[in-house]
Amino acid sequence: MVIISHLFSLGKKMKIYKVYVFSGTIKIKMMEKEMGEIMQAYTYVSEGKFELREKSKPVLMHERDAIVKVTLASICSSDLHIKHGSVPRAVPGITVGHEMVGIVESVGSAVTKVKPGDRVTVNVETFCGECFFCKKGYVNNCTDKNGGWALGCRIDGGQAEYVRVPFADQGLNKIPEEVTDRQALLVGDVLATGYWAARISEITEEDTVLVIGAGPTGICTLLCVMLKNPKRIIVCEKDENRICFIREHYPEILTVSPEKCEEFVRDNSDHGGADVVLEVAGAESTFRLAWECARPNAVVTVVALYDKAQTLPLPEMYGKNLTFKTGGVDGCDCEETLKLIAEGRINTEPLITHTYPLSRIEEGHDLFENNRDGVIKVAVEC
Numbered sequence: 001m002v003i004i005s006h007l008f009s010l011g012k013k014m015k016i017y018k019v020y021v022f023s024g025t026i027k028i029k030m031m032e033k034e035m036g037e038i039m040q041a042y043t044y045v046s047e048g049k050f051e052l053r054e055k056s057k058p059v060l061m062h063e064r065d066a067i068v069k070v071t072l073a074s075i076c077s078s079d080l081h082i083k084h085g086s087v088p089r090a091v092p093g094i095t096v097g098h099e100m101v102g103i104v105e106s107v108g109s110a111v112t113k114v115k116p117g118d119r120v121t122v123n124v125e126t127f128c129g130e131c132f133f134c135k136k137g138y139v140n141n142c143t144d145k146n147g148g149w150a151l152g153c154r155i156d157g158g159q160a161e162y163v164r165v166p167f168a169d170q171g172l173n174k175i176p177e178e179v180t181d182r183q184a185l186l187v188g189d190v191l192a193t194g195y196w197a198a199r200i201s202e203i204t205e206e207d208t209v210l211v212i213g214a215g216p217t218g219i220c221t222l223l224c225v226m227l228k229n230p231k232r233i234i235v236c237e238k239d240e241n242r243i244c245f246i247r248e249h250y251p252e253i254l255t256v257s258p259e260k261c262e263e264f265v266r267d268n269s270d271h272g273g274a275d276v277v278l279e280v281a282g283a284e285s286t287f288r289l290a291w292e293c294a295r296p297n298a299v300v301t302v303v304a305l306y307d308k309a310q311t312l313p314l315p316e317m318y319g320k321n322l323t324f325k326t327g328g329v330d331g332c333d334c335e336e337t338l339k340l341i342a343e344g345r346i347n348t349e350p351l352i353t354h355t356y357p358l359s360r361i362e363e364g365h366d367l368f369e370n371n372r373d374g375v376i377k378v379a380v381e382c
Contacts, residue, residue, distance in 0.1 A: 041095040041160035042361050047085040050096060052361060058156060058164035063110035066168035068122060070382040072181045073159045074099035074352075075361075075368045076189060077215065077282075078305065082153065083369075086307045090153050097159030098124045098152035099189040101181045102382075104172070105162070113169040119181070120172040121338065122158060122165055124189040125331045126150045129170045139170075140328045149328065159361060161382050173334045176342040183341055185379060186220060186348045192331035193303060194220030199333070200325050201276045201301045203228040210234045210265055210274035210293055212258075213281030213304065214242040216351055216377045221280050221303060222246075222253065223346050230276075234268060236261045236289070237281075241374045249350055258289060265293045274298060282306050288313075294322055301325045351377040358382045 037057040045051050058067055076099055082090040104118045114120055126146050127139035140148050146166045151157045156164065165171045175184045194217060203209055207230040211222050214237035225233055234254045237243050243255050256264040265274050273295030279286055282304030288311075290300050300322050340346040353376045356364040364378040 039161035040358055041156070042097065042358075042365075044082055044090060044092055044094055044096050046092055048083060050079075050083055050362075050365060052358070055095065055156075055160070057162050060106060060108050061164065062166065063108040064167050064169065065108045066111055066114060066165045066172060067105045067107075068100075068102040068120060068158075068163050068165055068172070069105050070100050070102040070158050070161060070163055072101050072185050073097050073358075073380040073382055074185055074189075075159075075364055075378040075380065077217070078189075079152070079159075079365070080369055081305055081307070084307070086305070087153060091155075094152065094154065095156035095158070095160045095163075096152045097157035097163075097380075098122075098149070099186060100158030100163065100382075101175065101184050101187075102158075102163070104168075107168060111168045114172050114174060118172075119175045121175060121184050121187040121334055122151070122163065123171040123173070123331050123334055124149060124151065124192060124329070125171070126166045127170050127332070128167055134170075137332055138330055139332045140330050159358070159380060159382075161358070170332075173338055176338060179338060179342050180349075182352055182379065183347070183349050184338065186216070186351065186377070187334050187337050187341070188331065189329075190217045190220045190377075191224075191337055191346070191348055192334055193217050193327070193329040194222070194224040195333050195337050196329045196331065197221050197278055197280075197301050197303045197327075198224035198228060201225075201278060202299050203230050203276050205229050206231055207275035208232050208234065208265070208269040210236060210261075210277045210290075212236045212261075212277065212279045212286050212290055212293075213283075214239070214246055215280070217303065218280040219246075219351055219376070220348060221278055222250065223348065225278070226250070227340070227345065231270075232268065234265055234274070236293075239371070242376070245350075245374075245376065258285065261289060262293050269295065271295045277301070279304050284308065291317060291320070291322055291324075294320070297321045297323075299323045299325065303327055303329075352379045353377060355379045355381060 041055045127142035128144040131143040133141040279290035
């Protein structure tokens, strides 16, 4: 007769002990049972709380999936939006993180563009490539249940040792041999966002372009605007450390504080305001600043994600005839941006100011959220 049954975990195996009594003699039988592999994953527990937890290593769930061993991940302001409840569709319990690079470990039977051993970037968006919106290039609006921003929001993301990537043929891009992991790290999200924003903003070589915000996404947007060779570029930023970063790395770019921005843009443009404004800051006052700094008939591209609703004061804007373009990003240009990095035309590595191991990811999040020590971007070694 069994009188005691006890189990405990030891490494990757579960030890099960059963104690038997036969005619007054106690005999112990031990059995070993293989468990699924366990990994560390930074988890959205509840509003206001992230935590590094043990989870089972992901497995292939669909023929179009891939499992990627994450080598380097990054902390993004969108993670903070999830933490503070500004992303209602985010699912508690998921692993956060949507900026990562890694090595393909396994692929589903229908995956043809990547194979185990390939070094890859991971797109922030998952998309089927087959629905109406995907065929139009509007991959953010993919109609599949895993379409759009799913990784690190609605399904487990990449601030972990491994990640499952749906639609791997669309969501993974091979990293050229001459491009390092650090050079490629921002390709799937903030650089994809900047490239998309510059692409839809109709920038010409005659334009004065205003970029509001010099955080990671703002700087990536700046880099992509520079590819368009406009007549002049102005960056508006309140943080003196980030202004210094812009002046050090991109001395040809004009800089200004928000308090002086409207007058400065008017004095440094040909038609009384910016021809194109890209709003990347997402602060309470920057949406209004964006349209106020735009000349009549300008394009205003809203890249930022706001914590609060913004007001469009149409009576005040009457007669400006502005064209507004809004996100989220259609991140389907990662192959092109990787080529630009390989050619030396884009370099985002200077944005990575701090690096932490996964075991200390909480410190990295605290540093990033509180904007300490001149942080721009934090990399996480997984």
